[in-house]
Structures are given as C-alpha cells and as structure tokens.
Amino acid sequence: MTAVTRLKATVLANAYRRIRRWTHVRRDLHGARRRLLSSPDFTSEEKRLLRRVSLRVNHSDSMYNGGHRDAKDRGFHYLSVGLSANRCIREALRSAGKAFSCGSILDFPSGYGRVLRFLRAGFPDSDITAAEIDERALDFCRRSFDVTPFLAQQSFRRMSLPRQFDLIWCGSLLTHIDEQAACDLLRLFREHLSRGGVCIITTHGRRSIEWLLRREVTYGLSDDARQKAIQEFWSKGYGYADYPRQSGFGISIVSHERMRQLAADVGGWEETLFREHGWDNHQDVYAFSA
16 A cells, blocks of 8 residues: 555545534534433423534533543533523523623623523623634634633733623632632723623632532532642632643632632622522632622
8 A cells, every 4th residue: 555545545544534523513512412301300491502512512512522531421511501601691680680681792802602602592692702712712702602702811811801891700720720820811801891881700619619628519620739739728718729731720719708809809899699509500600890
C-alpha cells in the first residue's frame, strides 16, 4: 500500500468515525428532548422553549462529552442543565421586578453554548455577547447562535468588556477561582451592569462541602487540596484549591455570608435572589441588581 493510499484510507476512516459519532449525538439529543418534553417536572412554557432550542453540539464541547458519568444520560443532563439555568434566570428577573425582555445580555463563560442556546431561544430579539478565552468555542457560538463573540482575558482586573449589559449570566466561573480573582470578577460585572440590570452568578456552597467531606464528589482535587479547600471554607467562608498541576485554576467553595460580603465590598448593587443549590440541584445561585 502506497503512502497516498494509506493517507486516503486514514482520512476516510476518520470521516466515517466522525459521521457515526455525530449520528449518535444527534440521536441522543433528540431522544433527550423527547424525554424532557414528556416530563411533568417542566412547565408548558419551558417545554415551548425546549422545542425552539438548537441541538447543534460541537465535538469539543466538554460539557456534553464529560458532563455526566453515565454516557447514556449525556444528552438528557446537557439539556436539563440548560433548562435549569433558564429557570434560574427567569426567577432572578422576577425577584428583581424586571420584565422578561433584555436589550443586551452577556454569557461569560459561554463555553460551546450549553446555556447560551437557551438564552438565544428565550430572548430572540436581544443582543447577546458570548465571552470566552477559547477562540474555537467563540467561533462555534458565533456561527450557531447569532451572538457577538468577545475574547476574554485570563486576568479579570485588566479585562474590559465592550459595553454594559441588562443581564449577565455567569455560570460556573467563580466556582474555579480564588478569592482575589472572585473580587476582581465581581467588580468587572458591576462596572458593566447597566442601571437596573441583573447579574446572576453561581457558586459552590454547602452542598459541595458536604460532598467533599464524604468524598462523594472530589472535583478532581488531590486529597491535600480537598482538605485545604474544606479548612479555608470553615475558617473564612471562602475555600480554594488548585487542580493538580494547574496554578490559579481549581475549585472554590463560598458561604452565603462571605459571598454577600464580597458583593457588598464592590458596592452599587443589591442581592435580590439567593437559591441554595438552585442550579442543577448543585450550585448556589445569586442575583444582584444595580
């Protein structure tokens, strides 16, 4: 077999594997949507939204590929998390007395659009900005969900967003940074939240501490790092530890009292919602209104 023939065979084999995989993904997501539409746990309004949501998923989307331990439930969990985020956002807007229409929306970090697809379906006329440090994810979101991409920086202190926003959704970012970075992130959001706007942030809280204590979930932390995060949480209300071999990126757990203090130190907004483990029965949900 010549080198050209081997190359052609490899290309064809890879293409065949991709087609098989995405045929499976498409079948999985459509089946998951049918299961959710038949569930009594969602309102008729949420089901109408689900029917409009794009099921296009990128092959690099780790929230789909690794978002659930059981591969059979990947699509179901992926869409359920998006529906849960939508519920959190609607409740936050209600609690702040805001209408369910927003001129400008920020999703940071957007990833490959697990929540972004629900924002686009739920706010079809809004100008939505997707912010990410991953350029490939941004390009996918731009093409798939008609959003404005914004390439974010690693340092929130040096970062400036392109405009102010009526609604900011920050799902599972503060969950991975230390307290100083969290302060910088909160300040960034406050500076770019429009008058009367609502900022929604999720954190790890008491449920995560309980899981860590029982070793039911370790979030990939070493045993020493797990103990460090737990001890800091009990001593000062904000626990953080790096992932193995990753400096400045890991797992944080914050108490309600400490989170309220961090937000108060920024100033100029008020807490209008707190839901313990309100997102996907896991992360705590906060809403702050300017």
